[in-house]
Amino acid sequence: MQHSCLYCRSRELSEWCVLTDSELKTLDKGSGMREYSPGEIVFYQGDLSNGIYCIESGLVGLRMSDTDGNETLLYLLNGGNTMGYRAFLTGQEYGVNAEVFKPSRICHINSSTVTSLVHSNPNVGLRFLLRASNELDQAEKKIIQNANxxxxxxxxxxxxxxxxxxxxxxxxxxxxxxxxxxxxxxxxxxxxxxxxxxxxxxxxxxxxxxxxxxxxxxxxxxxxxxxxxxxxxxx
Amino acid sequence: MQHSCLYCRSRELSEWCVLTDSELKTLDKGSGMREYSPGEIVFYQGDLSNGIYCIESGLVGLRMSDTDGNETLLYLLNGGNTMGYRAFLTGQEYGVNAEVFKPSRICHINSSTVTSLVHSNPNVGLRFLLRASNELDQAEKKIIQNANxxxxxxxxxxxxxxxxxxxxxxxxxxxxxxxxxxxxxxxxxxxxxxxxxxxxxxxxxxxxxxxxxxxxxxxxxxxxxxxxxxxxxxx
DNA sequence: GATTGTAATTGACTAGCGTCAATTATCTAA
DNA sequence: TTAGATAATTGACGCTAGTCAATTACAATC
Missing domain, CATH: 1.10.10.10 (Winged helix-like DNA-binding domain superfamily/Winged helix DNA-binding domain)
Incomplete structure (x- = not known):
């Protein structure tokens, strides 16, 4: 059950790869790990965010459902991927359900820690912008593909x-x-x-x-x- | 043909609304306006970015085409909208064509100016992140809608x-x-x-x-x- | 006005894919 | 192992929406 961001194998793949050593310690202190089983929901569409989730290992799907009950699986995330960064950084509710597909180790970083990291290191924010930009590219391509x-x-x-x-x-x-x-x-x-x-x-x-x-x-x-x-x- | 960011009516709607007075002057110095007619292309998908475009007034469409020649009109932008921020901030090529639909006044802000503004005021970056986040929400909803x-x-x-x-x-x-x-x-x-x-x-x-x-x-x-x-x- | 190009409409046709319903396979837990 | 739930498959059917081709409307230019 122990966890440490300092030795996390997936960290280099995540937005946290730009942190300095001291910032890493802040991250480590401000986060906690939990193990999830398939079928569990990490957070629900519509919930308010109170931090960012970080997948150490496993497989998680982000599913969006509209008012008519139509559901679409939008993303598959695994080790090194962060979840919920958009809801956190924009202050909006989660736009998707996060559902665990394979046994996963998922860390939660609390609000104040994320906030302080974003402010202490401008590269963190830019990393997330990069991430959003890539997801946007993907989403736009998907729109074209589904249509054609x-x-x-x-x-x-x-x-x-x-x-x-x-x-x-x-x-x-x-x-x-x-x-x-x-x-x-x-x-x-x-x-x-x-x-x-x-x-x-x-x-x-x-x-x-x-x-x-x-x-x-x-x-x-x-x-x-x-x-x-x-x-x-x-x- | 004159132009001034200081008195631009659309500025309050754009990401530049968070600038201080002195930053505004920097923006004004680093930008130039051009008038476009319907049918003109502001930039092409695949081109490399050298700054950010800002629509003062008019109507511009962003169109993406895939390798098979399928084209989709993804966004309609008007006064107060910035264009090409993603390509600029991530260093990638433009993912879309920007086509003018109605006579438009469009400003171009050169690379060094944008870079210095992004670094001098962290809120600018966050604004663009907010923008990307909203566009992503839109894109995801569109995926669900097209499917259902x-x-x-x-x-x-x-x-x-x-x-x-x-x-x-x-x-x-x-x-x-x-x-x-x-x-x-x-x-x-x-x-x-x-x-x-x-x-x-x-x-x-x-x-x-x-x-x-x-x-x-x-x-x-x-x-x-x-x-x-x-x-x-x-x- | 006549000409040309683009946009919009209409008809006929049909492939792709969704829906409904029933059956079979597979997995999980007692 | 059995039972119950979930997943996957199969068949039959119908409809939405795309394609092709032709016509009409409209706009711009000389």
């Missing part, structure tokens, strides 16, 4: 994201990946239904693009997968 | 955005608005085609939700328009 790509193309693209995220590197265009979340969550991520995703998978198997068994996906030709959403690559 | 709402609902929602943006206030649930951009651009904004939008307009007229003639839209019952995308309001 078929379900199959969007799914192929998400598979490529998973391929690039994992450490195991493809050999001669072949890889095997494990889907980090259940298929109906994947359907939610790409803005479709489980039924349509199921049929899409079937058709991709038929075409020999990939083999699916449970959560395992064997990709034979990465290039063919890429062509699903970027036909220009065939040239 | 019909073209008709999305169009009704955009009409409501126009209603709320204009100064003329509704009287007893009735308003008349003028579409700020041609219909095919509106189609692009809500992720559909001009043909489908045309049919949607026809069906809304048939149902008596609004009357359309050229760019003028007469809305009889704002409540009915709202119900198009938020049926819960009928309760």
């Amino acid at each position: 790509w078929s379900v199959r193309a969007r799914f192929a693209h998400l598979l490529m994201v998973f391929v690039n995220k994992q450490q195991k590197k493809p050999i001669e265009g072949q890889v095997e990946i494990t889907l980090p979340i259940p298929k109906h969550e994947i359907a939610s991520m790409i803005g479709t239904t489980p039924e349509t995703l199921s049929r899409t998978i079937k058709s991709m198997e038929k075409d020999g693009v990939a083999r699916f068994s449970q959560r395992t996906v064997q990709i034979r030709f990465l290039k063919r997968l890429t062509q699903e959403f970027d036909p220009g690559l065939s040239i | 709402w019909s073209v008709r609902a999305r169009f009704a929602h955009l009409l409501m955005v126009f209603v709320n943006k204009q100064q003329k206030k509704p009287i007893e649930g009735q308003v008349e608005i003028t579409l700020p951009i041609p219909k095919h651009e509106i189609a692009s904004m809500i992720g559909t085609t001009p043909e489908t939008l045309s049919r949607t307009i026809k069906s809304m007229e048939k149902d008596g939700v609004a009357r359309f003639s050229q760019r003028t839209v007469q809305i009889r019952f704002l409540k009915r328009l709202t119900q198009e995308f938020d049926p819960g309001l009928s309760i």
Whole structure:
């Protein structure tokens, strides 16, 4: 149950990588770790923020739901990712639910500590701005993709994201990946239904693009997968 | 052709509202104004940034295109809005084209000036973070809406955005608005085609939700328009 | 006014994908 | 191991909205 920001392996990946040694100690003192199990909710859409969450390890999904009850899984976060920074820095309520998908070690840094760090080191704020900017890029691309790509193309693209995220590197265009979340969550991520995703998978198997068994996906030709959403690559 | 940040009516709406008097003078010295005509491009997607643009008056659209040639109009900006702050602050290329829709007065603030302002006043950076955060909220909502709402609902929602943006206030649930951009651009904004939008307009007229003639839209019952995308309001 | 280019509309067609309902598979916990 | 819940699959069906092609309206320019 012990935790220490000083020796956290994920810290270098996070916005805290710009902290000085003394600031690091402040961070360490102002934070506490908790272990979460799959299914647990770290914070709810609509809640007010009282600090920032920092994932040491595990997998967390951010889900947004609208007034009609429609839900969409917007982001998957893992070790080194901070959560809730927007709500904190703008003083607004959380815009999403944070749901734990895999056993996770998640730290919470209290308000005053974050505030003092942001003020003592201007780079922290800029880091978060960088983060927001990147997420915005991602979100805008997603808008274009959802509008112009078929379900199959969007799914192929998400598979490529998973391929690039994992450490195991493809050999001669072949890889095997494990889907980090259940298929109906994947359907939610790409803005479709489980039924349509199921049929899409079937058709991709038929075409020999990939083999699916449970959560395992064997990709034979990465290039063919890429062509699903970027036909220009065939040239 | 003269221009002055000190007396700019739009400044209070922009991120520069937090500047001190002396910083204002720095801003004024480091910026220059140019008048643009409809159709002109202020900057191109892919270009490198060399400062920040600031709209004094007029109307500018930010359009993103992907590798397949699909284009989407993502934002409409007018007086008081800054453009290109993300590319500048993150050092990346512009992610969008900035296209002038109505005659506009647009100021350009050069790199060194922006840099010095960001460093001299930490609130400037936070303002831009706030801006990015709001845009991100908007973008995420758009993702959910595009996935779950019909073209008709999305169009009704955009009409409501126009209603709320204009100064003329509704009287007893009735308003008349003028579409700020041609219909095919509106189609692009809500992720559909001009043909489908045309049919949607026809069906809304048939149902008596609004009357359309050229760019003028007469809305009889704002409540009915709202119900198009938020049926819960009928309760 | 005539000409040209762009915008908007309309019709016909249909593919993609969502919905509903039923069945099967898989997982978890007692 | 069994039971119950959740996840995944499959089939049948219908509708939304995209595509293609043609026509009409409108705007700008000479």
